[in-house]
Amino acid sequence: MLPRIAVLDWAWAETLLALGVPPDAVAESPLYGARVVSPALAEGTIDLGLRSWPNMELLRAFRPDLIVTQxxxxxxxxxxxxVAPVLSLPLYTQERQPLKLAETGLEAIAARLQRLDEATAYLEQAEQQFASFREKLQSYDGRPLLILKFASDRLADIYGPGSLFHDVLDRLGLPSAWPHSGSHWGFSTAGLDAIAANPEARIVIIEPGPPEALAASGLWRAIPxxxxxxxxxxxxxxxxxxxPSALRFAGILTKALQTS
Structure with missing residues (x-):
């Protein structure tokens, strides 16, 4: 019988799902599907409140056997x-290697839940997928990629060293146009001038964006x-x-670059 698991971080929630262990309760579970998308939580997953500060009364009432947090x-x-035994695992740290820590975290969760065979299989499958993506990208023209997500009409989060996306670029053998580490999570919030300052780059926008008013403006169209x-x-x-998010990003990006 599987333990009752409460997860306060979506990265570790998706990791549990990758191991075939659906968590029973997840912080902000109703938003998970729209933000993380895949792998999907099971229907009826209990919502524990905010990821940054969950509902402690509800958490106690749930009576978990294990709490997993970042x-x-x-x-x-x-x-x-x-409340319960806690498995607290690092992911975004000063080490700035989230993909490596994601793999280590998967193994730690698997060891705690006696799922080491599942972890080994998943890691082997992941490496096969990365190898397949690298093979498909051999014909890529080599332009550095500027990966961004719009934060407002004039500002974007641009992902560099320390971000999951930058680690994926490294794993795929793709160059990044953004050398700055920025925040704790590896992104810098910058204006259009920063985007324009990379004239040779190929821009990859994580939807939604750019905002309609910006897309129709001369400022946007003037970016090289x-x-x-x-x-x-x-x-x-x-x-x-x-x-799981790293693999999803790698697959989506590979397909997009092949058809661009």
Whole structure:
């Protein structure tokens, strides 16, 4: 019989699903489907409130056998331990290697739940998928990629070292146009001038975006990559994810670059 598991972080929720262990309760579970998309939570997954600060009364009433959370984000493990045993795992840290930590975290969760065979199979499958994507991208023209997500009409989050997306580019053998680490999660919030300052790049926009008013403006059309029609849009991918999100991003990006 599987333990009753409460998860306060979507990256580790998707990791549990990858191991074939659907969590019973997840913070902000109604939003998970729109933001993370895949793998999907089971219907009826209990919503524990905010990821940054869950409903502690509901968490206690749920009586979990295990709470899984991300180290350094949200409620400290010491506050959760009176409720149930806690597995707190790092992902976005000063090490700035989230993809490596996602793989390590998957193994740690698998060890705790006696799912090491499933973890080994998933990691082997992941490496096969990355290898397949690299093979498909051998014909790519080599332009550096500027990966961004619009934060407002004039600002975008641009992903660099320390982000999951940058690690995926490295794994795929693709160059990044953005060398700046930026925030704790590896992105910099910048204006159109920063985008325009990379005239040789191919822009990859994580939907939605650009805003309609901006897309119709002369400011946007004056950006060299936009003027040269080197802009592609891809469906939403969870920017703070773990290995499942990394694989999803890699597959979507590979397909987009093949057809651009």
């Amino acid at each position: 180290t350094g984000y949200g409620v400290p493990a010491a506050m959760l331990e009176p 990559a936009v003027r040269a029609a080197r802009v592609i849009s891809i469906p939403p991918v969870w920017v703070f994810g773990a290995l």
